[in-house]
Amino acid sequence: MEDINEYIPECWYNMQADLPDYKCQFINPFTMKEAGKNDLKMIFPEPLIEQEISKERFIKIPSEVLDLYRMWRPTPLNRADRLEKTLGTPAKIFYKYEGTSPAGSHKLNTAIPQAYFNKISGINTLSTETGAGQWGSALAFACKSLNMQCKVFMVKISFNQKPYRRIFIKLFDGTVISSPSMETEAGREILKNYPDSNGSLGIAISEAVEVAAKDKNINYSLGSVLNHVLLHQTVIGLEAKRQLAELDVYPDEVFACCGGGSNFGGIAFPFIADKLKGQELRAIAVEPAACPTLTKGVYTYDYGDVAKLTPIMKMYTLGHNFIPPAIHAGGLRYHGVSPLLSYLYSQGLMEATSVHQSEVYKAGKLFAETEGIIPAPESAHAIAAVINEAIRCREEKDPKNILFCLSGHGYFDMAFYDNEINGGLKDFEYPEELIKKSLNDLPKV
Amino acid sequence: MEDINEYIPECWYNMQADLPDYKCQFINPFTMKEAGKNDLKMIFPEPLIEQEISKERFIKIPSEVLDLYRMWRPTPLNRADRLEKTLGTPAKIFYKYEGTSPAGSHKLNTAIPQAYFNKISGINTLSTETGAGQWGSALAFACKSLNMQCKVFMVKISFNQKPYRRIFIKLFDGTVISSPSMETEAGREILKNYPDSNGSLGIAISEAVEVAAKDKNINYSLGSVLNHVLLHQTVIGLEAKRQLAELDVYPDEVFACCGGGSNFGGIAFPFIADKLKGQELRAIAVEPAACPTLTKGVYTYDYGDVAKLTPIMKMYTLGHNFIPPAIHAGGLRYHGVSPLLSYLYSQGLMEATSVHQSEVYKAGKLFAETEGIIPAPESAHAIAAVINEAIRCREEKDPKNILFCLSGHGYFDMAFYDNEINGGLKDFEYPEELIKKSLNDLPKV
Numbered sequence: 084m085e086d087i088n089e090y091i092p093e094c095w096y097n098m099q100a101d102l103p104d105y106k107c108q109f110i111n112p113f114t115m116k117e118a119g120k121n122d123l124k125m126i127f128p129e130p131l132i133e134q135e136i137s138k139e140r141f142i143k144i145p146s147e148v149l150d151l152y153r154m155w156r157p158t159p160l161n162r163a164d165r166l167e168k169t170l171g172t173p174a175k176i177f178y179k180y181e182g183t184s185p186a187g188s189h190k191l192n193t194a195i196p197q198a199y200f201n202k203i204s205g206i207n208t209l210s211t212e213t214g215a216g217q218w219g220s221a222l223a224f225a226c227k228s229l230n231m232q233c234k235v236f237m238v239k240i241s242f243n244q245k246p247y248r249r250i251f252i253k254l255f256d257g258t259v260i261s262s263p264s265m266e267t268e269a270g271r272e273i274l275k276n277y278p279d280s281n282g283s284l285g286i287a288i289s290e291a292v293e294v295a296a297k298d299k300n301i302n303y304s305l306g307s308v309l310n311h312v313l314l315h316q317t318v319i320g321l322e323a324k325r326q327l328a329e330l331d332v333y334p335d336e337v338f339a340c341c342g343g344g345s346n347f348g349g350i351a352f353p354f355i356a357d358k359l360k361g362q363e364l365r366a367i368a369v370e371p372a373a374c375p376t377l378t379k380g381v382y383t384y385d386y387g388d389v390a391k392l393t394p395i396m397k398m399y400t401l402g403h404n405f406i407p408p409a410i411h412a413g414g415l416r417y418h419g420v421s422p423l424l425s426y427l428y429s430q431g432l433m434e435a436t437s438v439h440q441s442e443v444y445k446a447g448k449l450f451a452e453t454e455g456i457i458p459a460p461e462s463a464h465a466i467a468a469v470i471n472e473a474i475r476c477r478e479e480k481d482p483k484n485i486l487f488c489l490s491g492h493g494y495f496d497m498a499f500y501d502n503e504i505n506g507g508l509k510d511f512e513y514p515e516e517l518i519k520k521s522l523n524d525l526p527k528v
Numbered sequence: 529m530e531d532i533n534e535y536i537p538e539c540w541y542n543m544q545a546d547l548p549d550y551k552c553q554f555i556n557p558f559t560m561k562e563a564g565k566n567d568l569k570m571i572f573p574e575p576l577i578e579q580e581i582s583k584e585r586f587i588k589i590p591s592e593v594l595d596l597y598r599m600w601r602p603t604p605l606n607r608a609d610r611l612e613k614t615l616g617t618p619a620k621i622f623y624k625y626e627g628t629s630p631a632g633s634h635k636l637n638t639a640i641p642q643a644y645f646n647k648i649s650g651i652n653t654l655s656t657e658t659g660a661g662q663w664g665s666a667l668a669f670a671c672k673s674l675n676m677q678c679k680v681f682m683v684k685i686s687f688n689q690k691p692y693r694r695i696f697i698k699l700f701d702g703t704v705i706s707s708p709s710m711e712t713e714a715g716r717e718i719l720k721n722y723p724d725s726n727g728s729l730g731i732a733i734s735e736a737v738e739v740a741a742k743d744k745n746i747n748y749s750l751g752s753v754l755n756h757v758l759l760h761q762t763v764i765g766l767e768a769k770r771q772l773a774e775l776d777v778y779p780d781e782v783f784a785c786c787g788g789g790s791n792f793g794g795i796a797f798p799f800i801a802d803k804l805k806g807q808e809l810r811a812i813a814v815e816p817a818a819c820p821t822l823t824k825g826v827y828t829y830d831y832g833d834v835a836k837l838t839p840i841m842k843m844y845t846l847g848h849n850f851i852p853p854a855i856h857a858g859g860l861r862y863h864g865v866s867p868l869l870s871y872l873y874s875q876g877l878m879e880a881t882s883v884h885q886s887e888v889y890k891a892g893k894l895f896a897e898t899e900g901i902i903p904a905p906e907s908a909h910a911i912a913a914v915i916n917e918a919i920r921c922r923e924e925k926d927p928k929n930i931l932f933c934l935s936g937h938g939y940f941d942m943a944f945y946d947n948e949i950n951g952g953l954k955d956f957e958y959p960e961e962l963i964k965k966s967l968n969d970l971p972k973v
Contacts, residue, residue, distance in 0.1 A: 253946075
């Protein structure tokens with residue numbers, strides 16, 4: 084039998100294979116007709132397009148990718164026993180810690196295969212956007228590892244708040260541009276209308292896509308939302324399942340924070356696969372109350388970006404014009420969510436909940452004190468929801484097995500934990516008026 | 529047989545036991561007479577004083593300390609195979625990675641037992657100094673874990689350059705004061721003469737010791753130099769030895785960076801114990817060219833701090849008045865070095881070398897690119913020396929087994945890696961005149 088401390092899955096799990104009624108569909112934003120593979124080829128390499136639409140249940144991980152995964156995988160599965168004890172809960176809390184990756188988060192799980200499949204398709208430069216900087220860091224590291232170039236449009240508020248992420252990207256020879264920028268038409272348009280814009284993932288995506296679309300030597304790379312991204316992230320859930328089995332544990336509940344949905348999909352899909360076969364399981368996505376895509380959005384066709392350059396997808400959305408309040412969890416400030424995950428949610432196969440950033444701060448601090456890891460603000464959303472659930476378990480004497488994904492460390496996000504700067508964290512109420520307004524501008528499909 | 533992935537030593541190794549001619553000696557700075565246990569009781573608890581002078585070979589680690597060690601220990605022993613490949617060296621390079629600790633460095637190995645032994649001695653508040661912030665972070669975390677208070681005097685240059693460390697300490701409810709400060713006589717004295725002082729470890733120690741000496745409810749805690757500190761750090765070397773044995777490897781050479789000497793002693797002592805019994809081994813301390821204590825200092829009696837408040841010890845020193853240039857590796861900016869280590873060096877049982885910070889930067893970047901871990905600037909000193917040795921091995925076709933201690937990660941030290949801020953790192957030449965001057969003020973013992 085193989086050593087559990089060395090186990091890495093040999094294949095990614097493709098959730099689409101088990102959802103016969105799910106339709107992977109892109110609408111060309113210019114023709115408003117269904118987009119085919121050719122529309123996607125402008126910015127993506129063929130192997131990733133194949134993965135995007137594949138109905139194969141398991142897709143082999145190339146050995147070159149496995150070799151790079153081995154730099155940090157398998158990641159640890161820990162029991163949060165000191166947190167449990169502090170909460171006095173009968174629940175068992177397990178977490179899969181993705182912060183041990185060279186980029187400090189789960190994002191590298193997809194950055195490496197994306198860079199790899201682009202490289203073998205003859206592309207040597209990738210452009211992308213980044214919110215908190217986690218995705219940009221991961222892609223810069225992946226490109227460096229594969230001897231490629233990387234250009235990162237970084238959401239302005241993170242660019243200013245998180246200098247360490249910027250330095251990280253540059254250390255690995257990536258180029259970082261504050262977004263909105265004057266380098267693209269999309270950026271110039273925003274700056275004309277909102278010169279003080281803090282930026283958003285939607286805007287930065289527009290810029291990165293524009294750069295790729297205009298240069299045939301550059302491809303675009305997305306850190307979440309798309310099927311192939313979530314596919315790559317299933318290494319998290321597959322490893323966790325195997326590690327839990329070693330302990331004779333199957334989770335009753337799986338939690339992860341949710342922005343575009345890749346960390347949630349990554350840990351939850353391999354368990355939802357069992358749920359489809361009758362296994363009892365709750366899978367719960369945790370989002371910020373200030374950007375409540377699943378809990379307050381609508382399930383409809385929308386653009387992936389502000390400038391309407393990306394294909395239109397059917398998903399839960401707050402409207403592509405929605406620019407979320409400047410919460411610290413930059414990685415969760417996105418108006419939409421993965422179409423695959425949106426489908427699961429619409430079918431009642433998963434749940435969603437939202438938390439405020441002041442409780443996220445408290446959860447992150449308590450976790451750091453008890454487990455010794457300072458979580459990224461994004462990941463601390465999951466912790467906040469897990470703590471709430473563990474307290475419910477205590478009150479109802481319900482010894483659940485809880486699994487969550489600790490998607491990244493917060494060592495580059497210490498400003499979030501700086502009470503002197505923050506003076507107590509501001510909670511943004513559900514921005515109802517803003518969302519209503521932005522939902523008025525949905526595409527007519 | 530126990531699982532190597534769970535193995536933590538049950539005892540610390542006491543190097544003094546194997547050095548019958550080494551004399552643990554402190555001179556009272558006020559009476560100039562040899563200090564006894566009572567002189568030390570003003571600032572240290574009895575169990576640590578016993579450890580400081582003990583000749584027992586193995587000292588049992590209390591189960592409460594082991595429980596806390598288990599939060600992150602054992603730490604990984606990795607083979608730097610991608611670095612080896614890039615260098616084209618026949619040498620095998622292994623590193624013990626201490627950056628997985630909650631405080632991000634090896635410092636927590638001693639912070640926890642120091643806090644513990646103070647607590648069981650009835651002390652509830654510890655004062656200390658910190659250079660780069662690693663020791664302050666570790667002690668703050670240890671105090672929080674044991675429900676104690678912590679007061680940290682942080683060297684001014686780090687206080688300003690490293691806000692994330694400051695936030696870290698505060699997150700764990702520690703108090704941080706920029707040193708030199710107006711809170712102590714020692715601080716006020718320095719500020720009177722050098723109002724623009726960048727601070728130094730020597731000054732910050734004076735402040736922290738003063739606070740402890742004046743309040744019987746506060747003890748002082750030191751992050752390096754003393755015997756009991758190096759004792760606690762031997763968990764690193766003991767674990768590494770066991771992990772290497774599992775791979776059938778014994779190192780030919782052991783490297784670690786060296787400021788006060790605790791990380792070096794921690795990894796090297798258990799191997800030097802074998803050397804005393806005839807094992808062939810080179811143990812090499814790596815220091816900054818800007819603060820070359822072992823390579824350019826003298827072996828004599830000196831104070832541990834600027835204000836002449838600490839006991840006088842026999843050690844390699846650049847003079848207690850020496851204030852090193854403002855290099856990024858704040859943890860290595862100390863005028864002296866552990867007396868125990870100084871003794872070993874004087875006996876030819878270990879070696880020392882020095883490196884400039886521009887080569888330290890290059891080594892850190894190359895390590896990050898190949899091994900996926902951004903090293904702390906201090907730890908990157910060891911890497912620079914290891915790379916030089918690995919290149920020698922390549923040129924001389926010499927397949928040595930090299931072990932080094934990667935004492936901490938650099939995620940809080942990204943300013944070191946920011947070329948835009950640094951504009952290429954400045955190398956400080958060996959500050960000959962400065963050292964000469966400060967060596968004129970040695971105590972007459």
